[in-house]
Amino acid sequence: ILTNPTELIYGNVNDFFDTVMYILVAASSVSLVVAGILVGLMIYMSVIERVKEIGILTALGARRSNIRALFIFESASIGAVSSLIALSIALTISWIINTIFNNTVIRLFYSLGIFVFENMQLLRIDIITIILVFIIAIVYAVICGLIPAILASRLKAIDALRKE
Numbered sequence: 001i002l003t004n005p006t007e008l009i010y011g012n013v014n015d016f017f018d019t020v021m022y023i024l025v026a027a028s029s030v031s032l033v034v035a036g037i038l039v040g041l042m043i044y045m046s047v048i049e050r051v052k053e054i055g056i057l058t059a060l061g062a063r064r065s066n067i068r069a070l071f072i073f074e075s076a077s078i079g080a081v082s083s084l085i086a087l088s089i090a091l092t093i094s095w096i097i098n099t100i101f102n103n104t105v106i107r108l109f110y111s112l113g114i115f116v117f118e119n120m121q122l123l124r125i126d127i128i129t130i131i132l133v134f135i136i137a138i139v140y141a142v143i144c145g146l147i148p149a150i151l152a153s154r155l156k157a158i159d160a161l162r163k164e
Contacts, residue, residue: 035082036144043075044148054152055160064153071149072142079141083134094123 047054054067101122109115 036140039075039078039141039144040148042078043071043145046074047071047148047152051155051160051163054155055157058157058160068149068153071145071152075141075145076138079138083137087130091125094125097123
């Protein structure tokens with residue numbers, strides 16, 4: 001029976017990275033739900049604070065779709081800004097991790113007498129991934145802001161102007 005320790009090590013490393021990936025997916029799923037709830041709450045608070053404005057717009061002839069579009073645009077802009085902030089943080093973290101990894105690997109290879117001239121990337125973020133995440137963040141923010149936007153569009157002018 002021949003055993004290959006390289007395959008055993010490779011399998012253990014793959015199992016470790018799979019476990020880490022499942023933990024990260026679970027944590028990001030929870031934070032995604034919390035972020036959606038917070039976007040919905042922010043839009044709802046915006047609706048509550050701008051009841052008079054909604055009443056004036058309705059009295060001047062704005063339709064329900066106009067008011068709904070106003071709050072949907074606001075939630076889309078929140079999604080766009082948050083995805084830009086997340087992208088800048090992710091790119092910074094990946095740059096730091098790649099720099100640390102390259103310095104460590106180059107030192108290890110130099111100590112073994114192997115000369116490496118290329119930079120290796122442990123984390124790589126593709127432009128397609130960036131675009132997809134950006135679009136998904138905007139769509140998710142719009143979906144989370146739909147309920148408050150619909151509630152705002154259903155306010156009648158007389159009721160909105162009476163509220164203090």
